[in-house]
Amino acid sequence: MSSEEKLPGWREIPIAGVPYKPSTEYKTGDWKVYKPVINYEKCTKCMFCHTYCPDGAIKIREDGFPEPDYDFCKGCGICAEECPVKAIEMVKD
Amino acid sequence: MSEIRTLKDLAQKPDLLMSGHRLCAGCAAGIIARLALKATRGPTIVTNATGCLEVATTIFPYSSWKVPWIHNAFENAAATASGIEAAFRAMKRINKGPLAKYEHVDVMVFAGDGGTYDIGFQSLSGAFERGHDFLYILYDNEAYMNTGIQRSGSTPRCAWTTTSPAGTVIPGKREWKKPIARIAAEHEIPYVATASPAYPMDLVKKVRKGLEVEGPAFVHVLSPCTRGWRYPPEKTIKIAKLAVETCFFPLWEAEFKNGEIVYTLSAPSERIARKPELKKPIEEYLKLQGRFSHLFRPKRREDLINEIQQWVDREWKLILKRCGKL
Amino acid sequence: MAVKQIVMGLNGDEAVAYAIKQVDPDVVAAYPITPQTIIVERFSEYVANGEVHTEFVAVESEHSALSACVGAAAAGARAFTATAANGLALMWEILYIAASCRLPIVMAIVNRALSAPINIHCDHSDAMGARDSGWIQIFCENSQEAYDSTIQAWRIAEHPDVQLPVMVCLDGFVLSHTLENVMTLPNDIVKKFVGERKFVTVKNHFGKEVPLILDPENPITIGPLDLYDFYFEHKMQQIDAMGKAPKVIEEIGKEYGELSGRTYGLVHPYKLEDAEIAIVGLGSTMGTAKIVVDKLREKGVKAGLLRVRAFRPFPVRQIVENLKDKKAIGVLDRAASFGAYGGPLFNEVRNVFYDQDIRPLISNYIYGLGGRDMPPQRLMTIFEDLQKIAETRRIEKTVKYIGVRG
Ligand SMILES: Cc1ncc(C[n+]2csc(CCOP(=O)(O)OP(=O)(O)O)c2C)c(N)n1
Ligand code: SF4
Ligand code: SF4
Ligand code: SF4
């Protein structure tokens, strides 16, 4: 059986091509080779990493510190490159 | 925009573009869309021209958009926006219809350079002329990236693309970049600005202003593309910043006020205007990008580098003049 | 009992514009092109005089006209446009998008020949080029029908089983510029018949069942990238909706008939019951053909005709039922399909008879390109040809060109 046959049929999906799943159900985290690791001793909560992440993969914790969401982080390295205090290191995933 | 004064405030605003989209790692378009959406002020409808952002954020059955979003075609985003805006106006007029319940609905467009400079230019110019109340955000990655890096009216001179390859006779694209933002401003629409993902607060303020003015607004954002510009993904912000620091892409606003187009330099470019020695040579920008590598290897093409520098200087002077700095 | 109506002297374009005025849609986005221009002009006057609440978007091209309608309809508005020939050709890309996004837009097509050479007169090449785009296509015989169909079109398009855009086609100049007495319904009756736009619902990407419109409270995504894993299913849904449209068109045509005394269906037969020979065709020519049928009947010839009102969806069953026992049928096409074996209507009509045990002899007459006249005498020659075919039980030439110089 081909994989297409396991997908819903035309009567089961919304009309007009309207998507029915949030993209958060699609994990882009496995694209990465290196992952960002934050050194919280250095972090000043400046928010550059969160702001510059193309994937919105740096969430803000309740304590105000940033935290990478590895489910979606593609490992581009922008956050590490732009962190003004070099608090982020890219390490092999 | 009192609620967003710092990056911390900005971080508090929820992301309206969800993770899980499939833009390349390090793609500036993702940063620009996230930031622009954080600048929204209330009910907003987005329309997106065909291109990388559209494709990568809505691969069926998935969508990354937390706002109502429609992609019509490549060349008609401004016309689609016209229709949405007209629908809202008509419903408000009789206080009937699904959008009538809103005090206001903002209409926001995202389109690439291909969808703006080239194939979409007619519909954009028409919508400007008609004066629809919408904000058009051009994310300019200087080529048709979605179809595999072909030249556009925005591609700078000498840049390699797959339809302006750097050959033994012709060194990349022959034409200069079209001054789209100035052309937009000449439509005498209320608000035009250039912006960069490297200056997020400036970008967010401009997007908000574009939403606030009544009538058409145009924000031109340079959008470095790791794949098409040929640089490692972590350099996206560096390169965006260098574009401003070399004055290749100066940041400014143009408002149509009392029958005049009033240009103002934005802070990052204003600093350079005040202290010209801060202006970096264009080479620093070019040498980081593989699309310009033929200017440096196998042989350094001083002639072409100079030519580009002269173009940058000329355009910068023109902007300084418009901004009353010369 | 039909309601009291007002007779107005209107040409076809004015009849459409007047119907649209009465419907009072939210958005009209249109661009002028002969012979549709009068629709845009009249409607602009209604807007200028505050007779409608419509937002009139005087776009810079037909491509933008339909694009704006897509945006408006997706935002929950009733949206209308009108065009012809080159304008329709320019819209081509967006025709498919409007239908695929299931947007109930209504568009008047004032049929005109396609360039080159540029020609402003009637033929059906424009609408035929759009026949596979997913739009419902209704062809009108006269201005009365243009008025009536422009009102019914909204109900058809917005019907929950259908949710497809509708083209109301009327012949350029022959109808668009010719004054006719048109019975018009009172405003309130039209308003009531058309009603408010209702919305179907879809499951959005947050798992919520929401109306199929761009509403900030209930965000949906329209027009995503669709790959080989789902595209076919989405097309299947459109095919299904078209399959449900015939019933809806008939129901609404009947309901309109109860109101106005003028009932509409998918096909309109004329003196067909006992006919031995018949012609099949679209649009205003079929009005002229009725006179010819009457003349032949006087002479004792058992002639009749079948006017196809809905070309899309194609009324397969109705065609068979009405024509199966005829000896010879002539299909009239006002469009050439270059390189094809006959015109588009001919191909469809003949196709449906392939499954039948008893088939009439069917031949094709291509006529009227670029506004070439089709007077009764010319129609008479077609009937004479059909008589010969019926007698000899032989078709000498399947596809014939009527009125062209040799
Ligand atoms: C009418 C039409 N012509 C061509 C295409 C193919 N096409 C799709 S996206 C694209 C390029 C988009 O370039 P741009 O607007 O710069 O956006 P980007 O992908 O670079 O973000 C092209 C040529 C199309 N979709 N429609
Ligand atoms: S950029 Fe660096 S210092 Fe700033 S919040 Fe992120 S990790 Fe902390
Ligand atoms: S590496 Fe890139 S994708 Fe991952 S968190 Fe940092 S900026 Fe975001
Ligand atoms: S090709 Fe360029 S613009 Fe497109 S997703 Fe990749 S980085 Fe972004």
Ligand SMILES: [Mg+2]
């Ligand atoms: Mg581009």
